Amino acid sequence: MRDLIDHPDQARLITGATALTSSIGDVTLLTDSARWAVSARPGATVADSLALACGVGILGVVQSLGVERFRACGAPTCRGAFIDTTRPGRRRYCMPGLCGNRVNVANHRARKLSQDGHQKVVGEMS
Template identity: 50%
Template sequence: MEIAINDYGVGAAVATDLVNTSPTVRGAAGEALLGPDALAAFLGEHDLRPDAVAGGRALTEDDLFQVVLLRREVRAIVETETEEQAVAGAAVLAGRAGLVPVLRRDADGGWQWYVPTAPDAPLADELAALIGIGLFGVVRALGHERFRACAAPDCRGVFVDISRAGRRRYCMPELCGNRLNVANHRARRMGSVAR
């Protein structure tokens, strides 16, 4: 796998989405990564084609177990209190499979930085490198304050805000934001009915 250094948003988005597959975040919906097929779907949703699954190798229960462990590591980094802690955690992730950066021409002929992953690296290590490099990019370009807890009162989710304006409030806007909007709407209706 080659990880483009200039597109940190990919790794940051994978970090956020991976953390939010946890039953800790999803509550009653439970675990999102229930088996190797769910993990394959997760990779597909992010258009990821790690070398570890090249050639049609099927994902295994061990791949799933290792990615679930990675999910815990990523959450811990997103919850760090300082930039230095976030950078140190991202360095550990990037070092799991990331090799020295290379400069290579892209499809348009321009020079781009890439971090290749080690040959035969396990899936979780390739994902760790992608996420680590993404988190490096966020700290450098946007700042550590973009690592946030979900603003929904009943949610334990965390996320990395890579939005242009930096005003994202919810780990899963379509779920947490909608849930809060519905609750606020109901409270307003109950208030107007009581009058």
């Protein structure tokens, strides 16, 4: 899964997601064309069911949103990856409340340190 998300190429995503789903269960696009029916084969493990759900999810995102929605987290200290399902498609962090906040706090501290350093230099000149 992670390898597919880290290298989002449409053909590769479709091939990988199909491989995840084909041996585990059946995926059917229902007649109203708005929903998918997914069923795991008898004897499927929890891991098999999870792989099936992930494969169908990848196929759905590729079909409806496109491959550009697969992204690595924009926080320099995070190795997370995510699929941006927001309406405008501009999400930058895997967990905005955590990773985005860490970046904002680090930027704030850097600005504050820069301002404090500048004030000390100006004060020492007088």
